[in-house]
Amino acid sequence: MRDIVTAGILVIGDEILSGRTKDKNIGFIAEYLTNIAIDLREVRVVADDEDAIIEALDALRNRYTYVFTTGGIGPTHDDITADCVAKAFGVGIGYHPEVLARFRERFSEAELNEARLRMTRIPDGAELIQSATIIAPGFKIGNVIVMAGVPSIMQAMMDIVAPKLKSGVKMLSESIQANAREGDIGGPLRAIAEAHPDTMIGSYPFLDEERKPNTNLVVRSRDSEKLQQAMGAVKQMLAELNLTK
Amino acid sequence: MRDIVTAGILVIGDEILSGRTKDKNIGFIAEYLTNIAIDLREVRVVADDEDAIIEALDALRNRYTYVFTTGGIGPTHDDITADCVAKAFGVGIGYHPEVLARFRERFSEAELNEARLRMTRIPDGAELIQSATIIAPGFKIGNVIVMAGVPSIMQAMMDIVAPKLKSGVKMLSESIQANAREGDIGGPLRAIAEAHPDTMIGSYPFLDEERKPNTNLVVRSRDSEKLQQAMGAVKQMLAELNLTK
The missing domain is CATH 3.30.1370.10 (K Homology domain, type 1)
Structure with missing residues (x-):
């Protein structure tokens, strides 16, 4: 009998906690994980705050087989998920050459400003979660899967990453x-x-x-x-x- | 200047984690708290599991001004929220005389079975959250507000409890x-x-x-x-x- 494979979800974003945006990702991921025989055990929602993100991420990644994060990987100052994940894992973070090359194809010199370049910053050693239609990639590092907050993009990322995951005995x-x-x-x-x-x-x-x-x-x-x-x-x-x- | 008043939400229920039920309470409570000048800082979703509930409850109630829980106060074996809250606070739990009296008015002797009586069990010292249309009451003990998982009932309970809460400087x-x-x-x-x-x-x-x-x-x-x-x-x-x- 295969092991039971467990997961946690970490939703990152002030806009969920203020109620301005109603989360649609928890329910989607929950159902998705049930279908691929992964047991979702816990969900946390935290603010765009470094300490809060790292604490929750460490709690979940030490406890469950996988952690799925959503939100905070865009181009603006409040998008700090990649940096927090790098810090939690104690690894560096920099412009990822492959993502940078794709951005150079996609954007003009004028468009490729500091904000957009921010989306090419990926923790060292992470594996990209990307496709032709995803601009800012997600990534997987250790047992943590980092995804976008926009539901349609997150859903595309789940489809990409799911075949790579261990699954348990289906419930x-x-x-x-x-x-x-x-x-x-x-x-x-x-x-x-x-x-x-x-x-x-x-x-x-x-x-x-x-x-x-x-x-x-x-x-x-x-x-x-x-x-x-x-x-x-x-x-x-x-x-x-x-x-x- | 008044203090900043903070809150956490604890959603309790296997059905949310399996994806079978899509939570509608987090977004509602988040928006409600913003409107009454309470800062929602964190949300957790856990299973119908005593250890998981008590651990999350203790983490949240020691950290925030208020904790709002939803789910697990019905009549069945998987409804263990009231017992977990009593255990977390180290107080007893028993049939609440006032709730019991209302149940005796409302239900026949045959209907007042052990399962229904379970809904009258309230931790010692808790304040009831009830109205004419709410069958199983919620309650407030210390800084923890325990509410139903069914959205319409939870929303009625928020309206009852909200005027009793401290509020901060509105965001x-x-x-x-x-x-x-x-x-x-x-x-x-x-x-x-x-x-x-x-x-x-x-x-x-x-x-x-x-x-x-x-x-x-x-x-x-x-x-x-x-x-x-x-x-x-x-x-x-x-x-x-x-x-x-």
């Missing part, structure tokens, strides 16, 4: 609608959860189309047989309570 | 569209940021309706005069570069 998942209020089934559901320790059973209330309370039950496990056993117990419980349609 | 904010690519203005913008240390200047690229790269510039400060000075410098820079419409 399998099945769900069923309980046709009950959460509180009606919490007791028997707890008993099923306790009797099936290698599964995770989640209970998620929602309001149906008629604004009536209902509940989705989700059973997850890396073991298909144990998943089926637990889901069987859930279905039996719902049948006994006359809750399935 | 003022003005924005202007640069009509330029970020890289065109990064240099002069950095100079303005350095010349106006009591302001924060953010640069946010976007694609306009014709998919042309453009940039929003946001100047923030607690001091109205300093904000105006920095925004004046930004406008002058854009005028000199012939970028304003």
Whole structure:
């Protein structure tokens, strides 16, 4: 059995903490990682602040197989992610010759100002995450994957980097609608959860189309047989309570 | 001058980390706190796991004026937030007489099962966050505000708790569209940021309706005069570069 591969996400940006920009990256990366059998364990959002970024990055990279960062790799003074990552890893940072060459092809002499050149600064030893349509590349250094904050660019970067990552044993998942209020089934559901320790059973209330309370039950496990056993117990419980349609 | 009041958010739930549920609470709370002059400094998302919840809660509550948690206060076995908060504060937890009385009015004897009773468990000494339309109350203990994960309920709880919170000096904010690519203005913008240390200047690229790269510039400060000075410098820079419409 392969190891469990874990991950953390570090979202970097004042604009997320002020509420001005609503993050769309956490949900996307979370779903992506589930699909490639990587367990997302923790997310942090911090400001464009060197100390805050480095502290969170060190906490996450020491704890999980991978850390995915978003934001702070643009051309302006508040884009400090690459420098913080270099500092956290204790490596130098400079204009990356390959990125610089591509920038010289792409931009005129006048356009290639200090701000744009800033986007070619990559920590020493990092591997680029780039494509023909990505201007400022992301990069991977050690177990840290540094990506853009703009969702469309971040998503392109995920597609590039994903095939290079270790993946674990895929978490399998099945769900069923309980046709009950959460509180009606919490007791028997707890008993099923306790009797099936290698599964995770989640209970998620929602309001149906008629604004009536209902509940989705989700059973997850890396073991298909144990998943089926637990889901069987859930279905039996719902049948006994006359809750399935 | 009043102190700066800070906050952290702790989002609790496996369903956010698996990507099954897309969080809508971080952005809402972030914007809400900005409007009531509380500085959101950090967000963490953790699983329905006691150790993870307590560790993150302790880190945030020791660091910021307030911590807002969402999720994990429902009736099922994976709803462990109230117990974790009690444990973090080193206090007991039990059926809260007032909540219990309301549940007895609201639910029949048959409905008032162990799962539902679970929602009446509140850490000792906590203050309830409740209203006629909220079934399972949130609560405030010390500097920690515990709220539901369901967005509509969480939002109602924010409205109840907000008037009771200290607020700081409001962060003022003005924005202007640069009509330029970020890289065109990064240099002069950095100079303005350095010349106006009591302001924060953010640069946010976007694609306009014709998919042309453009940039929003946001100047923030607690001091109205300093904000105006920095925004004046930004406008002058854009005028000199012939970028304003």
